[in-house]
Amino acid sequence: MQQKSTLEQILRGVALACVIFFFMFPIFWILLMSFQTNETILRVPPSMVFEPTLTNYRSLISGTLEGSTATLEIKFMGNLWNSLFLSVTSVTVGLILGVPAAYAFAKLKFRGSEDIAFTLLSFRFAPPLLVLLPLTIYFQQLGLADTYFGLIWVYQLIVLPLILWIVRGYFEDIPSDIEYAYRIAGHGFWTTFRKIALPLAGPGIAAAGLLAFIFAWNNFIFALVLASADKQPVTVGALAFITAAGINYGQIAAGIMLSIAPTFALALYAQRYLVEGLSLGAVKG
C-alpha cells in the first residue's frame, strides 16, 4: 500500500462521502417516507422529524389500502410473488439456454457464429416499445398474452443476451488446451463441458445470473403491456397506489422498499461477482 498524505486521505473521504450521498440519499429518503403518513410526507418544508408508523407496511401486507374516502383492495404481495416467480424462472430458462449457447459461440467457431451472437445482442438495442406493439398482437393471436409462459418468453429478450455475452467472455478466457488435456485423458465432449468448462466459468455464470435477475426484476414495460393485474410484477403493481383519491406516497415508498429489498440484498451479497462479471466478461467479450 502506498503511503498517502493526510490531506489526500481527507479529500478521498470527502469525495467518497459525496458519491455515497448522491446515490444513497434517495433510497434513504424513501426509507424515511415509508414510515410516514401522507400528511407528514407532504409537509413544507420537509423535515426528518416525525412519528414513525407501520401502517404503510401493514396495509401492503394485509392487502387493503385505507384511503380517506374508501377502502381499496391491492395485491401487492401477489405482485411481489409474481416478480420473484418471473425473475427466477426467466433467469433459470435463460441460463439453461444461454450457457451452452455461450460455450458454442466461444469455443466452436462455426459459420455465421459471430453474426448470430451479434443479432442476439442487438435485441438489446431496439427500444422495447418498438418490439412490443407487434409482439402484443402476436401474443394475443397465439393466446400467450397474459400468461406466465408468454411473459417468461419475452423476458428472454432481457436476460438471454446478457447471459450469453458475459458467459461467452468467460468461456473464451479458458484456454482450450485445458479442455483438450481433459479430453485426451479419455473423457468425452459433454463430460469435459461439465467438469472443466462449467466450473471454470462458474464465477461468470453466477455474475451473469445475478445481473440478469436484477434486470428482469426491474423490468417494467413488458409486464405493463403484456400482463393483467394478477400476473403483474411489483414494478407495474406500484401503479395501483396512484388512485383517484390521490397518490399514496407512504405506501409507494413502502412498496419500493419491499421490492428493492431482494435485489439490494442480492447485490450486497454478491458484489464481488457482479463487479468481476462486468469488468472481466462483458468488456473483454
Next chain:
Amino acid sequence: MSNPILQLKKIDKFYGPINQGFQAVKDVTFDVAKGDIIALLGSSGCGKTSTLRMIAGFEEVSRGGISLAGREVHMLPPAKRKVAMAFEGYSLYPTVTVRNNIAFALKSSGKSSTAVGKSVEEIAVMLEISEILDRYPSSISGGQQQRASLARALIRDADLYLLDEPMGQLEPQLRTLLRGRIKHYIKERGLTAILVTHDQTEANALADKIAVMEGGELQQYASPEEIKDAPANLFTGTFVGEPPMNVFAAKVTTASDALIFTLQDESDLSFPQAAFGETLRSRILAMGQVMLGVRPYAVRRHASGVQARVVANQWLGDQSHIAAEFAGGALVLVEHDRADVAEGSDIAVHFDPADLHIFDPTTGAAVSHGAKIAS
C-alpha cells in the same frame, strides 16, 4: 520397420476450406516404430505442432489418414485414441493441486488410490517436483508447471506420448538432467513418444529419429547421425547443425586430373578427380552450377588453402568460432583450441573433399556427401 505403431499417410492440413485455405501441413508421410522417440524439428510455423495436434485429435485431418496401434484413429475423438500429451502451455487444471493434476487420468482409469499415489510420488521424484505436489498451479513457476504437465502425460498408460516443447521453460542444467531421465523412463518402459521441438540439441539428445519440417513439408526423416552426415537437402543441411553449414555457389569445370569449383569471387577450389567417383563426377559436370556445403567443424586452416579475411574470432570457453570473409560471402569455422588470429588478418582455409556436401542449386536436393552419391 515391419510393424510400425503409428503411421501418418499423406497428411494434409488446411486451415479454411480444402485447397483454398492456408495449408499448414503438406503431404506428410512417416512411420514410427514401437519404442522409438521421434523428434519433430523445425522453426515456428513449420507445421510440426499442427501435425502433433492432428495425431492427438484436436485438429481435423484435412486429407490422408493416421493409424495408431492398428486402429484408424483420424476420425476418432481424442478421448478414444489412447494418446497422452504434454502441452506447450502446460494447461494444468487450475482448480486442483499439482498432485491431483498428475493423478487425474489414473484415478478415472480405475487404479487403486495407493497405486496411483505411489506412481505420482515416483514420477515427481524423477521430475524434481516432489516439493510442490500439494500446491496449486497458479502458485508455482512456469518451469514447475511444465514439469507437472509432463508428469501428467508420462504417468498415463497410452499407446503414444506426445510432448509439445516439453522442456522449453526449464533452466539449462535442469534441462540436461531431465533429458537423460526422461529418455531413460521412456526407453525403460518401451514407450513410443513424439516430441515437438525447435531445439536441435534436445532433438539430437532424445530422439532415435528426427523429422525435419519446413513450410509444412517433411524435409527429412532419419536418425540424428544421418541428418548430420547426409542432409537430404539444403534446408536440412543449413537448419541442423550449430553453427550452421557454410554454403557457396560454385561453377564446376575440369582440368587435366582436377575438378575445379570456381566460387563467386573467381577463386578456385581444386580437388583431385579421384576424390569423386566416376558417376558423381560426370553428374556434377553436367550440372555445371552447384551449391557447395561444408560444416564449420570441417573447415581447416592450412597453408595450401584459399585466402579468407577474419572478421570475428570468439572463444566460447571450449571452442573458437572464427567468422571470415570468403569468396564474396561469409564462412564460419570452429576450432577446439584458442585460435591466435586477429580480426582483419588473413588466413588460408582448406576443405577436404570428403567433407563436401553438394546440392542442386535449383531444387536444393542433395547430390553427394563426400564421395557418396545421395540417394
